[in-house]
Amino acid sequence: MLRIKGLTKRIPGGPKVLSDISFDAYEGDFIAVKGSSGSGKSMLLKCLALQEAWSSGSYHFDGKDVLGGGWSAKMKVKRQVAYLEEKPYLNPDKTGLKNVIIGSVSQTPAWRRWTGMMRNDDYMGAMDMIEKRGLIDKAHMKAKHLSGGERQRMAIARALVHGAKVIVADEPVSGLDPHAADAVLGELKALCKDEGIIVIAVLHQGDWAERYADRILGLNGGQLVLDVYGRRLTEREKRQLD
DSSP, rough: OEEEEEEEEOTTTOOOOEEEEEEEEEOOOOOEEETTTTSHHHHHHHHHTSSSSSSSSEEEEEEEHHHHHHHHHHHHHHEEEEEESSOOOTTTTTTHHHHHHOOOTTTSSHHHHHHOOOOOHHHHHHHHHHHHOOEEEEEEEESSSOOHHHHHHOOOHHHHHOOOOOEEEETTTOOHHHHHHHHHHHHHHHHHHHHHHHHHHHOOSSHHHHHHHHEEEEEETTEEEEEEEEEOHHHHHHHHHO
């Protein structure tokens, strides 16, 4: 469970980009974040993944105080809250399997990323996760030859192999064709339902949020203006996000 209270982010010497954001997220939640450009959507995800420092607020993960818990508490959250970029970085000259095993910068020790060393247990765990994502035939293909949707699903496998309990995804289907987008969002939805993963995804374009999410958070000017469960947005609510 995540409990966010009063999250405020101010750019040093500049304006507030997030102001007093509060919400809870529970095991198995699929939460979509919507809002116009500059509303603070991406910054919210980066703050949740501790890629950006908070100016103020409190952050509890599974009942533990993250911001007040010191370095070890923050490192644990960085391992368990995986940040998926719009176009996730995979080393283009390493295979999908190697990328999954090596992990992302925030989840894996530097020596593992530099050496690419793997144990047998690492290999089997990664292959199992890749197979569950429907990508077993792509495991030994270099990442530069994977499609956009395949890279996104390989990044999901990477996050899960390294212990993610929460996935925060910034426009994970931007630029994908409808079939690939459905595959990625269906994968994320299944993780929520079957494994209790919390997914918080920016899904501003089209109707993806209303089709897949259990809940929609709406941002405008860095403030939380909507928190809607289990239904489509009304026209009035959509105008609040412009």
